[in-house]
Amino acid sequence: MTLKEENHSEENLPATPHHEVFVAIDGFALLFDVLKSSGFQIVGPTIDQDAIVYDQIDSVDDLPKGWTDVQKPGLYRLNQRNDDKLFGYNVGPHSWKKYLFPPNVALSIGKKNEDGWEFQEAPDDPPKLAFLGVRACELAAIRIQDRVFVGGDYVDSTYQKRRQRILIIAVNCTQAAETCFCTSMDTGPRCTDGFDLALTELDDGFLVEASTPEGKAIVDQLITLEVTRKQQQSAELARQNAVDQIKKRMDTTEIRDLLMSNLEHARWDEVASRCLSCTNCTMVCPTCFCSSVEEVSDLAGENVERRRQWDSCFNLEFSYMNGGVVRDSTRSRYRQWMTHKLATWIDQFGTSGCVGCGRCISWCPVGIDLTEEVAAIRKDAP
Amino acid sequence: MSGKPRLGVFKFASCDGCQLSLLAAEDQLLGVADTVEIAYFLEATSRIQPGPYDIALIEGSITTQHDVERIKQIRADTHFLVTIGACATSGGIQALRNWSDCDEFVSSVYATPDYISTLATSTAIADHVKVDFELRGCPINQYQLIEVIQSVLAGRRPRTPVHSVCLDCKRRGTVCVMVAQGTACLGPVTQAGCNAICPEYNRGCYGCFGPAAQPNLVSLTDQFSANGMPREQIVNNLRSFNGNSPEFRVESDRIQAEQDGEQ
Numbered sequence: 001m002t003l004k005e006e007n008h009s010e011e012n013l014p015a016t017p018h019h020e021v022f023v024a025i026d027g028f029a030l031l032f033d034v035l036k037s038s039g040f041q042i043v044g045p046t047i048d049q050d051a052i053v054y055d056q057i058d059s060v061d062d063l064p065k066g067w068t069d070v071q072k073p074g075l076y077r078l079n080q081r082n083d084d085k086l087f088g089y090n091v092g093p094h095s096w097k098k099y100l101f102p103p104n105v106a107l108s109i110g111k112k113n114e115d116g117w118e119f120q121e122a123p124d125d126p127p128k129l130a131f132l133g134v135r136a137c138e139l140a141a142i143r144i145q146d147r148v149f150v151g152g153d154y155v156d157s158t159y160q161k162r163r164q165r166i167l168i169i170a171v172n173c174t175q176a177a178e179t180c181f182c183t184s185m186d187t188g189p190r191c192t193d194g195f196d197l198a199l200t201e202l203d204d205g206f207l208v209e210a211s212t213p214e215g216k217a218i219v220d221q222l223i224t225l226e227v228t229r230k231q232q233q234s235a236e237l238a239r240q241n242a243v244d245q246i247k248k249r250m251d252t253t254e255i256r257d258l259l260m261s262n263l264e265h266a267r268w269d270e271v272a273s274r275c276l277s278c279t280n281c282t283m284v285c286p287t288c289f290c291s292s293v294e295e296v297s298d299l300a301g302e303n304v305e306r307r308r309q310w311d312s313c314f315n316l317e318f319s320y321m322n323g324g325v326v327r328d329s330t331r332s333r334y335r336q337w338m339t340h341k342l343a344t345w346i347d348q349f350g351t352s353g354c355v356g357c358g359r360c361i362s363w364c365p366v367g368i369d370l371t372e373e374v375a376a377i378r379k380d381a382p
Numbered sequence: 383m384s385g386k387p388r389l390g391v392f393k394f395a396s397c398d399g400c401q402l403s404l405l406a407a408e409d410q411l412l413g414v415a416d417t418v419e420i421a422y423f424l425e426a427t428s429r430i431q432p433g434p435y436d437i438a439l440i441e442g443s444i445t446t447q448h449d450v451e452r453i454k455q456i457r458a459d460t461h462f463l464v465t466i467g468a469c470a471t472s473g474g475i476q477a478l479r480n481w482s483d484c485d486e487f488v489s490s491v492y493a494t495p496d497y498i499s500t501l502a503t504s505t506a507i508a509d510h511v512k513v514d515f516e517l518r519g520c521p522i523n524q525y526q527l528i529e530v531i532q533s534v535l536a537g538r539r540p541r542t543p544v545h546s547v548c549l550d551c552k553r554r555g556t557v558c559v560m561v562a563q564g565t566a567c568l569g570p571v572t573q574a575g576c577n578a579i580c581p582e583y584n585r586g587c588y589g590c591f592g593p594a595a596q597p598n599l600v601s602l603t604d605q606f607s608a609n610g611m612p613r614e615q616i617v618n619n620l621r622s623f624n625g626n627s628p629e630f631r632v633e634s635d636r637i638q639a640e641q642d643g644e645q
């Protein structure tokens with residue numbers, strides 16, 4: 001996927017994975033026009049309901065200019081910054097999975113006619129989307145969902161179709177929230193691959209790095225300048241700032257065996273006394289992929305639709321099988337979630353299911369922090 | 383069931399809102415109307431036919447001795463009895479009387495208290511007779527109601543989820559008001575059914591659909607306290623439309639007792 005670039009002249013610069021150019025802040029609006037004229041709808045960060053969410057955006061004015069977030073377990077607050085940064089925040093309640101793995105989607109339809117039933121796939125023609133503002137942990141999450149949905153023997157066509165039509169414009173974090181722990185999961189904060197373009201925001205513009213022909217084609221239509229040594233240094237400093245701000249850690253040493261050999265640990269009861277089994281952590285997690293499928297019919301029973309919705313291992317009914325519910329307690333549901341995410345996911349997909357984005361910590365209404373749960377179990381390990 | 387199944391809709395102590403939801407489901411209702419015979423539905427028609435009924439929909443709670451006798455008769459006349467709404471299912475907002483002195487209310491509200499004959503409590507239909515299916519909500523969700531009627535007619539189990547409001551809240555992309563605004567929300571312990579409408583309008587869930595399956599009330603109210611909500615207000619939050627449902631009642635009583643213990 002790397003582009004062959006002619007040698008970029010400045011010497012003694014820290015190595016960057018791809019050729020970088022500078023786009024001044026007043027030239028940034030042009031990106032929106034170029035994306036639109038290339039047939040993309042743009043989705044990216046914008047403020048709604050007191051949070052920075054991902055939604056369709058039309059221009060630079062829709063971005064959360066001058067805003068940031070403060071996050072703690074069970075808490076998220078918007079705060080005004082003392083500058084005009086457009087991407088000076090960390091990940092919020094939404095993740096990109098809502099565009100690739102929609103919360104509610106029709107899979108197939110059935111119609112009754114004189115001869116019986118006629119079944120077909122539901123019509124599905126997703127738009128070309130440009131994701132603007134994807135963070136390193138989110139690139140890792142998309143990589144994980146790629147593995148889950150299209151990387152095995154059974155390909156999910158709903159996901160695949162959407163995935164093939166997106167352009168990813170990543171943004172390197174220049175700060176971190178209290179809930180971030182990408183450094184422990186080896187997923188960030190630096191965007192290294194999995195994007196078409198990656199931006200690093202400076203006071204007066206962006207360093208822009210293209211890593212695919214599609215990304216390069218976009219950059220070629222922008223007004224760009226050579227990157228100066230000073231800009232390069234400021235970008236390094238800004239990116240290092242994110243690394244320095246990450247305080248949360250999760251020790252992942254032998255984590256699979258640690259959790260799987262502690263299935264009867266008393267901590268599961270303790271966390272179950274706090275857990276609401278409300279499903280929020282799984283809904284906000286950018287890698288959680290569970291869903292349930294149901295048939296919906298009109299009253300006459302002549303038009304039937306098979307629909308898929310996000311579902312969760314915290315939903316009591318999710319483990320319902322003929323005769324009853326398999327995971328009939330919050331203890332068993334929390335344990336299922338955490339051991340799957342951090343342990344058996346590795347057996348299943350060859351990677352952890354956690355990218356360290358911290359969403360499940362911030363958006364848990366009672367502030368349960370999985371890194372603390374792991375630490376509590378590890379503390380008693382021999 | 384031979385011929386068209388006979389449907390009865392009966393009202394006890396209630397605001398009629400659930401029956402209105404039924405009427406508001408006009409389009410779907412017309413479809414159902416062909417498949418059932420509406421034998422008793424005062425809100426829609428004054429033509430009354432005696433039982434037996436194949437399906438009875440019961441709105442409202444039991445608040446008088448006369449109610450107690452009437453529900454027993456309806457039960458005896460009915461094959462499949464469905465309660466609709468918070469009043470019928472948990473006693474409704476009028477169950478607030480269960481924590482107060484009802485005689486005092488009567489004497490301060492009515493000019494001639496002697497004319498009033500009432501029980502000291504408002505209770506759910508299931509406290510008096512066997513209920514075959516409880517449809518939650520204040521008011522009920524008309525699509526769920528149609529689903530219940532359809533499934534009873536088809537002889538299958540109604541699909542009404544027992545999960546929390548949070549799942550629907552997240553599916554529709556609403557930002558959690560509890561986390562982002564510090565607003566107390568009963569969504570994590572409340573059964574879905576409303577499509578999480580209140581958080582979408584920046585309000586906490588009021589618990590209209592009653593307790594979700596296996597709700598953890600203590601953890602949630604601890605969090606309300608940690609967010610600075612006074613105990614008195616937590617008790618008031620729990621004692622609303624479904625305040626008399628067992629899980630909400632036990633928790634509001636627990637907090638009330640804690641508060642009383644401190645005074």
Ligand code: SF4
Pocket residue numbers: 090091135136137138173175176177180181182183187188189190242246356357358
């Ligand atoms: S977890 Fe890392 S990459 Fe993700 S938002 Fe936080 S600092 Fe950025």
Ligand code: SF4
Pocket residue numbers: 274275276277278279280281282314363364365366367368
């Ligand atoms: S860990 Fe938190 S967000 Fe997840 S189900 Fe439990 S209470 Fe809900």
Ligand code: SF4
Pocket residue numbers: 281284285286287288341353354355356357358359360361370
């Ligand atoms: S488990 Fe939590 S921290 Fe890890 S990826 Fe999911 S939401 Fe992010």
Ligand code: SF4
Pocket residue numbers: 278280365547548549551552556557558559560561567568569570578581586587
């Ligand atoms: S706003 Fe309420 S219902 Fe929605 S996720 Fe938060 S706690 Fe749950």
